[in-house]
Amino acid sequence: MTEMKREGQIVKALSGFYYVKSGEDLITCRARGKFRYQKVTPLVGDRVLLLSQPDGSGYLDEILPRRNEFHRPAIANIDQMVIVASGAIPITDPFLIDQMISIVEGKQCEPILCMNKWDLVAAEKLCEHYQKAGFHVIPVSAKTGEGLPELSELLRGKTSAFTGNSGVGKSSILNALDPTLRIKVGEVSDKLGRGRHTTRHIELFELHGGFIADTPGFSAFDADKMEPRPMAELEGSFREFAPYLGSCQFVGCAHVKEKGCAVLEAVQAGHILKSRHESYVRLYEQAKERKAWK
Numbered sequence: 001m002t003e004m005k006r007e008g009q010i011v012k013a014l015s016g017f018y019y020v021k022s023g024e025d026l027i028t029c030r031a032r033g034k035f036r037y038q039k040v041t042p043l044v045g046d047r048v049l050l051l052s053q054p055d056g057s058g059y060l061d062e063i064l065p066r067r068n069e070f071h072r073p074a075i076a077n078i079d080q081m082v083i084v085a086s087g088a089i090p091i092t093d094p095f096l097i098d099q100m101i102s103i104v105e106g107k108q109c110e111p112i113l114c115m116n117k118w119d120l121v122a123a124e125k126l127c128e129h130y131q132k133a134g135f136h137v138i139p140v141s142a143k144t145g146e147g148l149p150e151l152s153e154l155l156r157g158k159t160s161a162f163t164g165n166s167g168v169g170k171s172s173i174l175n176a177l178d179p180t181l182r183i184k185v186g187e188v189s190d191k192l193g194r195g196r197h198t199t200r201h202i203e204l205f206e207l208h209g210g211f212i213a214d215t216p217g218f219s220a221f222d223a224d225k226m227e228p229r230p231m232a233e234l235e236g237s238f239r240e241f242a243p244y245l246g247s248c249q250f251v252g253c254a255h256v257k258e259k260g261c262a263v264l265e266a267v268q269a270g271h272i273l274k275s276r277h278e279s280y281v282r283l284y285e286q287a288k289e290r291k292a293w294k
């Protein structure tokens with residue numbers, strides 16, 4: 001017997017190697033050439049079939065159907081996307097939060113907002129806004145440990161990915177949840193408080209009865225490059241718009257500046273946050289531009 005077929009999950013992808021957890025084993029794999037022809041990229045989180053070699057290495061042979069997939073971060077089969085934000089060094093632009101939420105919505109994946117560095121700035125207003133919009137928001141501090149028990153409870157039994165701009169403390173939170181992980185964290189010492197892109201690869205860790213992925217942080221450049229949801233899906237990716245959709249005066253209303261728009265009326269009445277609607281309009285314009293360009 002030379003080869004053996006096994007099932008497992010990709011927990012790390014680095015320099016052309018895929019690290020697959022199969023039972024208690026961690027098998028270092030290369031991908032078969034057929035994936036390249038099929039233009040399929042194996043992702044961290046993928047459930048796979050592999051052929052293990054006598055020397056302990058393996059070849060990825062098949063990627064099992066995905067429940068969902070994301071491009072930034074490049075990851076699959078995620079139950080929860082924990083969007084880590086910070087009220088100080090670096091301050092997270094709420095538009096980035098809305099961009100990420102919009103991508104996650106409708107993909108069988110729950111967005112969770114985690115406000116870190118609470119010891120530096122208690123961004124209560126922002127938290128309240130997102131709670132009102134219907135999201136689970138958890139204020140935490142990786143430094144003092146505040147909020148971590150609640151976060152940990154939420155992660156139990158699920159597969160979650162941490163995402164957010166560089167330097168907000170994604171890796172620090174993971175280390176605080178499990179000090180044995182010893183993930184490298186970076187300084188945010190430059191004058192603009194930008195992160196240093198310390199985390200360079202995506203890795204899935206087993207933690208508190210669930211799986212949690214640390215991912216590289218976004219730069220301002222990445223945020224500009226993030227693909228908006230197509231126009232037809234955009235209104236559905238803002239959950240607090242739902243009660244008003246279908247009540248606009250015109251069929252196919254874009255909810256940007258139309259007469260008799262129920263969404264705009266809800267913004268006026270204070271039921272929908274102005275900043276959330278502004279993010280929607282910005283994403284709508286991006287999606288429109290993209291469509292015209294195609």
Ligand SMILES: Nc1nc2c(ncn2[C@@H]2O[C@H](COP(=O)(O)OP(=O)(O)OP(=O)(O)O)[C@@H](O)[C@H]2O)c(=O)[nH]1
Binds near residue numbers: 167170172186
């Ligand atoms: N005061 C304070 N500092 C924090 C907190 N969490 C993280 N930091 C600091 O913020 C800096 C960046 O933390 P990282 O964990 O590397 O941030 P990251 O989001 O993983 O960054 P990338 O890997 O670049 O995306 C480090 O200097 C941490 O010590 C916190 O809750 N409070």
Ligand SMILES: [Mg+2]
Binds near residue numbers: 171172184198215217
């Ligand atoms: Mg990191």
Ligand SMILES: [Zn+2]
Binds near residue numbers: 253254260261262264
């Ligand atoms: Zn409308």
